[in-house]
Amino acid sequence: MARVIAVANQKGGVGKTTTAVNLSASFAAAEQPTLLIDIDPQANASNGLGIRTRELDKTIYEALVGTLPVAEAVVHSEMPYLDVLPSHINLVGAEIEIVDVKNRERLLAERINSIRHKYKFVVIDCPPSLGLLTLNALTAADSILVPVQCEYYALEGLGQLLNTISIVRKHLNPRLEIEGVLLTMYDNRLRLSNQVVQEVTRHLGEKVCKTIIGRNVRLAEAPSHGKPVILYDALSIGAKHYLDLANEILEREKVRQNGASASVESSIEAASQVASAVASAMTQEEKK
Ligand SMILES: Nc1ncnc2c1ncn2[C@@H]1O[C@H](COP(=O)(O)OP(=O)(O)OP(=O)(O)O)[C@@H](O)[C@H]1O
Ligand SMILES: [Mg+2]
Numbered sequence: 001m002a003r004v005i006a007v008a009n010q011k012g013g014v015g016k017t018t019t020a021v022n023l024s025a026s027f028a029a030a031e032q033p034t035l036l037i038d039i040d041p042q043a044n045a046s047n048g049l050g051i052r053t054r055e056l057d058k059t060i061y062e063a064l065v066g067t068l069p070v071a072e073a074v075v076h077s078e079m080p081y082l083d084v085l086p087s088h089i090n091l092v093g094a095e096i097e098i099v100d101v102k103n104r105e106r107l108l109a110e111r112i113n114s115i116r117h118k119y120k121f122v123v124i125d126c127p128p129s130l131g132l133l134t135l136n137a138l139t140a141a142d143s144i145l146v147p148v149q150c151e152y153y154a155l156e157g158l159g160q161l162l163n164t165i166s167i168v169r170k171h172l173n174p175r176l177e178i179e180g181v182l183l184t185m186y187d188n189r190l191r192l193s194n195q196v197v198q199e200v201t202r203h204l205g206e207k208v209c210k211t212i213i214g215r216n217v218r219l220a221e222a223p224s225h226g227k228p229v230i231l232y233d234a235l236s237i238g239a240k241h242y243l244d245l246a247n248e249i250l251e252r253e254k255v256r257q258n259g260a261s262a263s264v265e266s267s268i269e270a271a272s273q274v275a276s277a278v279a280s281a282m283t284q285e286e287k288k
Helices: 016-029 044-048 060-065 089-097 104-112 132-140 158-171 191-207 217-225 237-287
Strands: 003-007 034-038 082-085 121-125 143-149 177-184
Touching: 003 016, 003 132, 016 034, 016 044, 016 082, 016 121, 016 143, 016 177, 016 217, 016 237, 034 044, 044 217, 060 089, 060 104, 089 132, 104 132, 132 158, 143 158, 177 191, 177 237, 217 237
Parallel strands: 003 121, 003 143, 034 082, 034 121, 143 177
Antiparallel strands: none
């Protein structure tokens, strides 16, 4: 079953779409079947992968607001292991259209249930707000990845986001984890960038991803060519940083899964210890 990662931060322009697109492409490059869900009406992630959303009549909008089976809206990308559930500008009105719908925060979670098993990773690109669309993403997700730009007000708004995460955990999705806070657009020539790294690490410690995404012009150019950076310039530093991030998350996922099987093993071991204790107690009883 896929691990669903929502890339979210209500702050605009911090690198959410760049991260969602290039992390998905890096998972795909590692031959991990991946679905990129674009739930931002700006449709930047879809367009950045060369999908002309305005020409589509089957998108996340019809799947979320209407009754279109989500599988019918999914399109293949240029990369063999990467599919996309594209957005559409019509999604702008969706928050109002679904306001009276029962379980309106759970629509995305319910809709993707039928296709989740096909993928190892599902990455959701969220809009810059904490509205109903982002709530749908957080309710559908196993974890949230929070891009934070290395700039002066880096930590601003993070408190509000953490508060939203705890509300979502309490009322909508108790399994939501923090995948990590990802520092983006880092420039090692700027003292400010280094100060931000220190400041964010001091406040958030282990929650900060080990990988830091540097400022790299190739990352900014790639979307206008309709490609992830790994196809646009595989040797660029931007491509390397997002491959590093994908590896970091893959490694964590391996540990998590080994942990899960270790805990299954330890409960099997515990159960067999209990069984042999019961057996020996019964033999003792018989001897009496
Ligand atoms: N590491 C980077 N190096 C250089 N440019 C970057 C980098 N990351 C993002 N950018 C550029 O910064 C701008 C904002 O990035 P992006 O669109 O990913 O942010 P966003 O958080 O998705 O924005 P929005 O809130 O509008 O959805 C874009 O022009 C993008 O190309
Ligand atoms: Mg965006």
